Amino acid sequence: MEIFNSLMMLLIMGQFFIQLGVSVIPVSTIYSHDGDVIDCINRADQPAFNHPLLQNHIIQEYPTGMPQIGRDVQKNWQIWHETGENCPAGTIPIRRDLDPKVSHRKQPKVHEVTNKATTGHKYAIAYMQNRQKVYGTRVTLNVWTPIVESSFDFSLAQIWLASGSYETADLNTVEAGWQVFRSRYNDSQPRLFTYWTADGYNNTGCYGLDHPGFVQTSSTIAIGAAIGRTSTFGGTPFDMTLQIWKDPFSGHWWLALGPNIVPIGYWPATIFTTLSDHATTVEWGGEVLYRNLSGANTVAQMGSGEYADKGYGKAAYFCNLKVAENNHTLLPVQDFSLRADYPEYYTVKKSSNRNCGNHFYFGGPGPQRSGAVRGTVVSAFCLLFFFSVFSF
DSSP states (O other), X not given: OHHHHHHHHHHHHHHHHHHTTOSSOOSEEEEOTTSOXXXXXXXXXXXXXXXXXXXXXXXXXXXXXXXXXXXXOOTTOBGGGGGOOOOOTTEEEEEXXXXXXXXXXXXXXXXHHTOHHHHOEEEXXXXXXXXXXXXXXXXXXXXXXXXXXXXXXXXXXXXXXEESOTTTTOOEEXXXXXXXXXXXXXXXXXXXXXXXXXXXXXXXXXXXXXXXOOEEOOSSOOTTOBBSOOOOTTSOOOEEEEEEEEOTTTOOEXXXXXXXXXXXXXXXXXXXXXXXXXXXXXXXXXXXXXXOTTSSOOOBOBTTSSOGGGOTTTSEEEEEEEEEOTTSOEEEOOOOEEEESOTTTOEEEEEEETTTEEEEEEEBOOSOOOHHHHHHHHHHHHHHHHHHHHOO
C-alpha cells in the first residue's frame, strides 16, 4: 500500500509539473525576485537528448584544448543568483517557460527571406565571410536595455558562426548574445540567449533549451535568465565576454562566458550538416525584429538606442574581436566588413585603440513616430480621460 501511495504521489506531481510547462520533475526550484522560476533538473534529463540524433549521446563533461578555462562566473551575474541559492551538482538550471504558446522561432522561413523588406529583421553588423575554415570567435560586448515598445518585436546583440546559405536551404548557425524580447520573457530585461539552426531557420533550431539540440553542462548559468547589470548612458559600461569554438577532439561547438571563459555547454556536431566540420562566416552585431503590427510606429531601439558615431560611453560596442581559423588559435581580427541594412534607423562604425583593438560601435533609435501619429495617440488618451471623468 505504501508503494502504491508513493507511485500515486509521483503521478500527481508529474501532472502538476506538466500543467506548469515542466516536462521533467526538477530536483529543486529557485524563485527569483524578478519573476523567473529556475528549475534544477538532472543533467541527463535535459531536452537535448530528445533529438533523434542524440538518443545515445555521451555528455562531454568539459571542453578540451583550452587550458585557460575557468569554472566560476562573476558574482550575481544573473538576477536569480541574488537569491543565494544554487543548483546542486549534477543538475542544470532551466528557466521555466511560463507561456508555452510563445514561438520558439527566431527568423522567418526560407521562402520569406527573399523579401527582406517585409520580414522586419534589421541589422547593423560586422562580419568576415567566405573564409576557408573558421573554428571559433571570442568578443567582448556591452549590455544595454534598449526600448522595445511592442511585445512582439525584439532587440539583440550577438555573435553568429555560420556555414551554408539561405538559397540552398542548408544555412547552419550557432548564435549567442543578449536579447530584449517581452513576449518571450514577460519583461524588458536583457537576457542571455542562444540559438541554432541546421536548415536556414526553416524546420530546425530554437532558443536555448526550448527544443532538443544544445547540451548544457553548467550548473550556474541559466540560458534565458536576466543579466544582473547593464550599461548606463555616459557611465561605466557593463561588459560580457562570449566565446564559441569547435572542440578539436570531440568536434562539438562549445559556448563559454566571461573573461575566464566559463563553459556553459555545446551544440553537438552531429546535429549540423554544413557546420559539422567548420564555419565559413563569422558575424557580430545588432539585430532588431520590427514588424510594426500596431501601425503606430512603435519604438524599437538597437544597442543603447544611440547611433554608432556617438562612440564610447554612449553607443553599444563589440570589443577585442578574435577569430580562430586554420590552426584553431584565436587571434585578433585585423580587418572586417560592415553592413547596415537601414542606416536611417541603425548604424555601425569601425574604430581602433589599444584596449579594444580593431572594434566597432553599432545601434540606433529605430523608426520614429511621425507628428501625426503622436498627435493621434495623444488625442486618444485625452478622449479616454474625458469620458472617464465626465461619464458619471
